[in-house]
Amino acid sequence: MSLTTELIKSYSKECGFDLCGITTPEAPERDVSRYQKWLAKGLHADMQYMADKVDRRCDPSLNLPEVKSIIMLGLNYYQPNSNQPEPDSGQVARYARGRDYHKIFETKIRALLRLINDKFPELDTRKEFKYFVDYGPFLERAYAEKAGLGYIGKNSMLITEEYGSWVMLAEVLTTVELKPDKPNQNRHGHCGNCQRCIIHCPTGAIIAPGVVDASKCISYLTIEKRSEIEPTLRAKIGNRIFGCDICQEVCPHNHPLQRSTPTTNKEFLPESGVGEFVNLKQALALESQEQFLDLTAGTALTRPKLEGLKRNAQTCVNNIPKSD
Ligand code: B12
Structure with a gap:
């Protein structure tokens, strides 16, 4: 055989x-x-x-x-998003929650x-x-x-x-x-004539069908970029502290009743990692590498390092709508 x-x-x-x-x-x-x-x-x-x-x-x-x-x-x-976003928290892309x-x-x-x-x-x-x-x-x-x-x-x-x-x-x-x-x-x-991902990307990162300009992609900005994020892009990041799922969420092929089947692999689920939300105050209060790893070890969130995660948390804080 x-x-x-x-x-x-x-x-x-x-x-x-x-x-x-x-x-x-x-x-x-x-x-x-x-x-x-x-x-x-x-x-x-x-x-x-x-x-x-x-x-x-x-x-x-x-x-x-x-x-x-x-x-x-x-x-x-x-995995579906929870219906009630936690206040004062940053959202983590689905692939990285566990x-x-x-x-x-x-x-x-x-x-x-x-x-x-x-x-x-x-x-x-x-x-x-x-x-x-x-x-x-x-x-x-x-x-x-x-x-x-x-x-x-x-x-x-x-x-x-x-x-x-x-x-x-x-x-x-x-x-x-x-x-x-x-x-x-x-x-x-x-994809036919559908343009939903192109239209809905908050930063216009999909510059042509199939072509992503990483320098504008929220995923790049919050995960891979090591330096400061340009002010014009910061406001468009909203409450995304790590990664972004928008171009997938708006895709008709990912319709929840058709192809978005919740994973049966528990390791991808929030209980195996940081979860869907990271509390912004807690992230900003991180001071040492040890504290950073207490929160992120064993998850993809180690990637932006302590400085990157705090930068992202600050961006999310600045994007919280001010109530009069
Ligand atoms: C660099 C990288 C990034 C960069 C650049 C993304 C990009 N689009 O190039 C950044 C940091 C922005 C990123 C973001 C994300 N990433 Co990423 N990333 C990679 C990595 C390491 C390399 C990708 C690459 O080679 N890019 C170069 C470009 C030229 O290639 P490409 O992206 O594959 O693009 C193809 C199409 O665009 C197509 N194409 C080109 N021209 C045209 C024209 C037309 C008309 C069409 C239709 C297609 C088309 O041809 C290209 C080559 O095959 C791969 C892992 C790997 N080793 O491959 C993961 C990978 C692509 N990422 C992945 C994921 C999950 C993500 C995110 C969803 C994470 C998130 N939630 O935040 C986002 C999605 C953003 C997006 N729409 O791409 C998964 C994708 C799985 C999947 N089902 O496709 C991969 C495969 C990792 C993995 N192991 O699973 N990523």
Whole structure:
């Protein structure tokens, strides 16, 4: 018996993945060229890591020589917002309310590799498999589309049939040759004339269908940007202390009755992390790294560091409507 696409899919379900698709290692040319144009226009803002290792991002064999197949994995993290926002608090994007998604994926991927190892002891999973969760130089959405998981919408999100765009992605590169899935054929066809994400983005960050200017995206401003946020953008951030879901919330493909299925993975839920809201006074009162980690350790909120989180909290405080 040899390791097949069908077996990988069945093992991935056993390990708790919601989506799994297989594809070949060649990067889709169209996406490589879009990525290069995006860089050339400086749309990556200060994310220098997006401009480093460009060759690796476009050629997985530089990450794993002899790579023959890419296993794309997805986890549904959808959760409805609470009806009553907590006063004097900042809202956290859904993907970051529970345990750090890197850790959620890593635990499950390691379980998947152990399972493969148990069933196929002749495979050296340490040499023949290599995984990345977001941090790898890899065009995740392009490969997810190529592996048939969904299509890329005007908000640049990978939109799936099963869960809309509320999925996080990760990938396992392998030297094992597996039968690839069919790429999503109806590429970019599903948005039709809809412009909702473009119109509703408070900062106008979606500058053309599928193209995000990171320097305006609230997600970038509150998570990745290390310096001060321009005054004109600050007011548009509202009460978002970490990340932003607006371009997904307004997307008809994410209609709550159709594709926004609440996740069954408890690790994504508020009780496993900081929750939907962070109290602004509490965030502003953080003084030491120790206090910061008491609040954020094990969650994605460590990313902006203490200074970034306090900067965001101050922005949210300044945006609280003044009552006369
Ligand atoms: C850098 C980055 C960001 C940056 C830049 C975002 C961007 N759009 O490029 C910032 C910090 C702003 C960001 C924000 C968010 N991110 Co982010 N991010 C990444 C990262 C690390 C790289 C993305 C990248 O390569 N960008 C370069 C551009 C050129 O590529 P792209 O975004 O994939 O865009 C494709 C389309 O735009 C398309 N395209 C280009 N031109 C055109 C034209 C048309 C007509 C169409 C339809 C498409 C199209 O081609 C591009 C290449 O395939 C990936 C992880 C990874 N390693 O891939 C996560 C990732 C894309 N992010 C993710 C998430 C969840 C988010 C947020 C929702 C987080 C939040 N709630 O705050 C927001 C969403 C904002 C948005 N609409 O993109 C998920 C997306 C999952 C999904 N279902 O799509 C990823 C895959 C992480 C993960 N492991 O799951 N992110």
